[in-house]
Amino acid sequence: MARTKDPAVRSLLITRAAHMLRVREPITLRSLVEGTGVSTMAVYTYFGSMDGLWRAVRQEGFRRLATRLDTVGKTRDPVRDLAALGACYISHALTEPDLYRVMFDDGFELEDPEQADRALHHLVETVQRARSAERFRADVNPLTTAMQSWAIGHGLASLVACGPLPRDTLANGIPMLTALYVSYGDDPVRCRRSVTRGWRAG
Known part of the structure; x- marks a missing residue:
């Protein structure tokens, strides 16, 4: 009878592998499981190989991001929601x-690329709502705008989470997003108000 896999063990190995990679610790089967209470065989049991582990690690990052974005509620103000x-x-x-x-290390393939697109879909859908509400011009491309919004967030996040800048750098997100959305047709005063509310809520 096959043993039931324990999701906690899988999560433990993913979390540990991601941490070791970020802090640049040498990663081997032994070093990965050291101190975890599981054997090296667990990597093969849960992921098939080390390559399978890295695919799972990258996928988990996108899965958790999409889950977090799922918690952002919709309001009557799509610019605020963006x-x-x-x-x-x-x-x-x-x-x-x-x-x-x-997440952004393309040296590792994704287990499910379509699931990773869930995060971008949230932005695309919200841009479409802003266009329908006539906050953005009708000729605005939802995918392009979503990607530009993502680029601003990613740039700020990388500079603070993985880089040298302090957290108060994040306040720059408000004028940057405001400038982007005004360029797509939103009223400057109304846009600033919406972006400020959304930024603080998020």
């Missing part, structure tokens, strides 16, 4: 710095 998604993205990076570092 800013809230951006702030939530940064919050994820700061609370999950190990997994965040691995």
Whole structure:
């Protein structure tokens, strides 16, 4: 009879591997399981190989990000919601710095690329709502705008979570997003108000 896999063991190995990678510890089967109470065989049991482990680590980062973005509620103000998604993205990076570092390492394949697209879909859908509400012009491309919003959040998150800048750098997200959304047709005063509310909520 096959033994039931313990999700806690899988999560433990993913978390440890991501941390070791971020702090640049040498990673071998032995060093990975050292002090965890599980054997090296667990890597093969849960992931099939070390490559399988790294795919799972990267996937887990995107899975947790999408789960966090799922918690951002929709309001009648789509521009506020866009800013809230951006702030939530940064919050994820700061609370999950190990997994965040691995998410964008394309040296590791993803287990499920479509699941990873869930995070971007949140932004695309919200841009579409802003366009429908006539906050953005009708010719605005939802995917392009979503990617530009993501780039702002990613840049700030990387500079603070993985880089040299202090947390108060994150306040720059408000004028940066405001400038982006005004360029797509939103009223400057209304936009600033919406972005500020969303940024603080996220």
